[in-house]
Amino acid sequence: MRRRILLLFIASSLILTSGCSEKKPGPKTEKVVPVSVYQVSEKERQNISRYIGTVQPEKTVNLSFKIGGRISSVKVKKGDSVKKGQVLAALDDTDLIYAENLAKSQLEMALAQYEKASNGATAEDIEQARLNVIKAEDAYNYALDRLSEAKELYQKGTATKQAYEQAELEVKIREADLKLAREVQAQVEKGARYEEIKALYAQVESATTEYNYRKAQLEEATLKSPINGIVLEVMCEAGEMAGAGYPVIVLCDNSRIVNVGVPEKELKNITLKTEVTVEKDDNTFESKIKRISDVPDATTGLYNIEIVCNGLDEPFGASVTVHFSLGTENGIYIPISAILNDGLDFVFTVSQDRAVRKNITIEEVYNFEAKVTGLDNGDLLIVSGISRLSAGDRIAVKEVDYGTNN
Numbered sequence: 001m002r003r004r005i006l007l008l009f010i011a012s013s014l015i016l017t018s019g020c021s022e023k024k025p026g027p028k029t030e031k032v033v034p035v036s037v038y039q040v041s042e043k044e045r046q047n048i049s050r051y052i053g054t055v056q057p058e059k060t061v062n063l064s065f066k067i068g069g070r071i072s073s074v075k076v077k078k079g080d081s082v083k084k085g086q087v088l089a090a091l092d093d094t095d096l097i098y099a100e101n102l103a104k105s106q107l108e109m110a111l112a113q114y115e116k117a118s119n120g121a122t123a124e125d126i127e128q129a130r131l132n133v134i135k136a137e138d139a140y141n142y143a144l145d146r147l148s149e150a151k152e153l154y155q156k157g158t159a160t161k162q163a164y165e166q167a168e169l170e171v172k173i174r175e176a177d178l179k180l181a182r183e184v185q186a187q188v189e190k191g192a193r194y195e196e197i198k199a200l201y202a203q204v205e206s207a208t209t210e211y212n213y214r215k216a217q218l219e220e221a222t223l224k225s226p227i228n229g230i231v232l233e234v235m236c237e238a239g240e241m242a243g244a245g246y247p248v249i250v251l252c253d254n255s256r257i258v259n260v261g262v263p264e265k266e267l268k269n270i271t272l273k274t275e276v277t278v279e280k281d282d283n284t285f286e287s288k289i290k291r292i293s294d295v296p297d298a299t300t301g302l303y304n305i306e307i308v309c310n311g312l313d314e315p316f317g318a319s320v321t322v323h324f325s326l327g328t329e330n331g332i333y334i335p336i337s338a339i340l341n342d343g344l345d346f347v348f349t350v351s352q353d354r355a356v357r358k359n360i361t362i363e364e365v366y367n368f369e370a371k372v373t374g375l376d377n378g379d380l381l382i383v384s385g386i387s388r389l390s391a392g393d394r395i396a397v398k399e400v401d402y403g404t405n406n
Helices: 002-021 094-119 123-156 161-190 194-220
Strands: 032-039 042-057 060-064 069-074 087-091 222-224 229-234 247-252 256-262 275-280 283-292 303-309 319-335 345-351 354-359 361-366 369-373 380-384 394-401
Touching: 042 229, 087 247, 094 123, 094 161, 094 194, 123 161, 161 194, 256 319, 275 303, 354 394, 380 394
Parallel strands: 032 394
Antiparallel strands: 032 380, 042 256, 042 319, 060 247, 069 087, 087 222, 229 247, 256 303, 275 283, 275 319, 283 303, 319 369, 345 354, 345 380, 361 369
């Protein structure tokens, strides 16, 4: 019995001794994060809208032949510089030369007939009239052969309807010339009256018109540059058929213009008098708005603005930054580096030595600053040490920027 009591006493003593020897935990030390802050204040700044523009030629010219035909040569390629009046391409002019020579002969014949009728016919005049009839018959027969060939090719699908109709017209013209030559021959043989002389004069005028038309057609078979510029596109090759009025070469002049697209909501703030500058590689160019489109682009929905720049010499297609000065506006601007995001944009401010989270909305970005809403004048915005912060952390302000230089 005594032994049991002794053991209980010893155990109790050990428990009491162990309990007395445990140390009580001391107070926990709270982390303090040193930060720098910026005092938020609303400021007035220039309202600048920035867009990306593209350098384009100020003037573009689509060149085409006024008459159709087969292209015999193309003398330029894309990117070539050309001078005004330089030959760019040419059509096969074999038939055109023949038509001009024939028209010239018809004019000479009409003039001769008119002069002979006015002066009275001689034996030589009568013989010449006979020869003119022979020439007209030859021309008519040639036109008939060409019509037959054109008809056959058209039926086979290797000639255009335009070529076939042109051949038909040529036959009608040559038939009329033959009829005229025969009438003149008859008039020469029997002598001309006043009415006949007057009619022959009309024939001279008609033949002159025909000759000028054929001569112009021959000239139009050669495509020349109307400007000093650069070849943007060549859309034809030698041997191809070119339709009348179908573009074959595109030229542009050497002057530059910047095209920039802006949305409808911004367009209402921009006029021809709006101040604008163009920037490229830290170079700024004085600029002026030339034209504002009234119709949006069918693809982008943006309204195109053409801008003329002094001294801009960037290659066509180069991108530039366009700055539109839209007056002044008030707002709160903060460093972009102070903004965090976890699905929402937010910042940390100071309240009673604690970091407080405030959600913000970014309205616009200007270089390294952002215009925001969600902050109030006088807020102390934490701008350094934010990577180590959580909402509610105790902070120690080591530096305050009052924004006097901003």
